[in-house]
Structures are given as structure tokens and as C-alpha cells.
Amino acid sequence: MIPAIPPNLITTLRAANHIVFLTGAGVSAESGIPTFRDAMTGLWQRYSAEQLATADAFTRDLDLVWGWYEWRRMQVMKADPNAAHRAIAAFASNVPRVDVVTQNVDDLHERAGSDRVVHLHGRLNRPFCFECRQPHALPPETPDEPHGGRRLAPPRCDRCNGVIRPGVVWFGEMLPESEWQAAVKACEACDVLFSVGTSSLVHPAAGLPLLAAKHRATIVQINPNPTFLDGIAQFNLVGAAGVIVPALFDAIW
Numbered sequence: 001m002i003p004a005i006p007p008n009l010i011t012t013l014r015a016a017n018h019i020v021f022l023t024g025a026g027v028s029a030e031s032g033i034p035t036f037r038d039a040m041t042g043l044w045q046r047y048s049a050e051q052l053a054t055a056d057a058f059t060r061d062l063d064l065v066w067g068w069y070e071w072r073r074m075q076v077m078k079a080d081p082n083a084a085h086r087a088i089a090a091f092a093s094n095v096p097r098v099d100v101v102t103q104n105v106d107d108l109h110e111r112a113g114s115d116r117v118v119h120l121h122g123r124l125n126r127p128f129c130f131e132c133r134q135p136h137a138l139p140p141e142t143p144d145e146p147h148g149g150r151r152l153a154p155p156r157c158d159r160c161n162g163v164i165r166p167g168v169v170w171f172g173e174m175l176p177e178s179e180w181q182a183a184v185k186a187c188e189a190c191d192v193l194f195s196v197g198t199s200s201l202v203h204p205a206a207g208l209p210l211l212a213a214k215h216r217a218t219i220v221q222i223n224p225n226p227t228f229l230d231g232i233a234q235f236n237l238v239g240a241a242g243v244i245v246p247a248l249f250d251a252i253w
Contacts, residue, residue: 024198042148
């Protein structure tokens with residue numbers, strides 16, 4: 001069901017020169033990608049996500065953690081961008097500047113056609129050396145991992161022979177400074193910020209809508225569930241991103 005789209009929101013979006021889409025796990029979930037905690041199945045069901053997503057966990061059991069991330073990367077490569085990804089990319093054809101700031105570690109925004117994407121939490125397809133941090137190129141083929149997962153030894157660095165680690169931000173690690181600064185600058189400068197498919201619980205990303213609001217941006221939330229942004233956003237559209245974002249685009253253009 002498509003919620004009613006307020007006429008003043010349509011007017012605001014038609015006049016916007018700079019829009020930021022802050023996207024979370026709910027957007028990728030609509031493409032069939034398990035959320036972070038829903039990925040704890042098969043071999044990993046005895047663990048919590050927090051037990052695998054740390055540097056300590058990786059050094060303690062390289063094969064277990066690398067196997068989990070390769071299984072997750074397979075899920076991403078088998079998935080396709082959904083209607084929300086495509087509609088977000090289409091906004092860039094009608095608005096002078098559109099930035100996507102995502103908490104997701106997949107590449108579905110890029111595959112949908114978005115070319116200004118900030119990855120706050122890293123990317124599954126951009127691993128690097130645990131020791132010297134040199135980027136490591138993965139084979140272009142989709143990993144052929146068993147349904148229940150498996151232990152898998154990580155590759156080695158061509159430069160220093162160190163182990164290759166997943167290209168994601170683990171618990172206890174800082175966000176990539178360049179990505180964070182790009183997100184901050186976009187939120188300070190935008191006319192409208194959409195918060196789409198995110199629980200607004202993970203910091204520091206959860207503070208970005210507040211930063212945009214401080215700089216007088218209009219805040220629009222698209223989410224099937226309540227969040228703390230309900231009392232802050234000027235517009236709350238309740239439902240699936242894959243339904244609402246395309247409906248917004250069609251209503252405006």
C-alpha cells in the first residue's frame with residue numbers, strides 16, 4: 001500500500017538542488033540480502049554477529065570469519081538492485097546533486113546507477129591486507145559457497161604476505177575518515193535528507209539526520225517501523241522503500 005504523498009513534500013522535492021539519501025539494511029533486505037543479524041545461519045548459527053565482526057574474532061579464527069564474509073559476499077553478488085535502488089539513482093537525473101550515504105556494505109546502489117555513493121561501513125568487495133592495508137583484488141566470479149557456509153582460509157597479500165581481511169568496518173573500529181567527512185559535508189549542504197530503511201540506532205550514522213536538520217534541511221523518513229526520527233522528520237512515510245521511493249519519483253516527475 002502506498003501512503004498518501006503530501007503535496008508540500010512534492011513541492012519541496014521539485015525545488016531541491018541537493019538531496020541526500022541515507023540508506024540502511026532495510027533497503028538491501030528488499031533485494032533478499034539478509035540483514036547483519038539475519039545472516040547468522042548454518043555454520044554460524046551458534047555465534048552472534050558481534051562475535052564474528054571484530055578484529056579479535058578474525059585473528060582468533062581466520063577461516064571462520066573469512067568464510068562468513070565470503071558467504072555474505074555471495075549473497076550480495078547473487079542479488080539485484082530493487083525498485084528503491086533504481087528510483088534513488090533516477091533522482092540524480094532530475095536533481096542537480098544527489099548523494100547516497102549508505103550503511104550497507106553491498107554495491108547495489110552502484111549497480112542501480114548511483115555514482116555518488118559514500119560507504120560508511122566499508123564494502124564487502126573491497127578487502128585489504130590486515131597488516132599493510134594494501135587493497136586486494138577479488139576474482140570477478142560469484143563465490144560458490146555452500147548454503148550452510150564453510151570455513152575458508154583468507155588469501156594472502158601480494159606485498160607483505162599478510163592475511164587479507166574483509167573490507168568492512170568492524171565493531172570497535174573507526175569509520176573511514178574520508179567517507180565520514182564526505183557524509184558530513186553532504187548533510188550540512190543538502191536541502192532534503194531522506195532516511196530510508198534504517199533503524200536510526202547505529203551511531204555515528206544515526207546523527208546525520210540531526211546534523212542535516214540543524215542546517216535547515218527537510219527530513220523525510222521512509223520506514224515500515226517507528227524510529228526516534230518520527231518526532232524529528234517533517235515527513236514520515238510508513239512502508240517499504242521499494243514501494244514509496246518509486247511512488248515519490250513518479251509523483252514529482
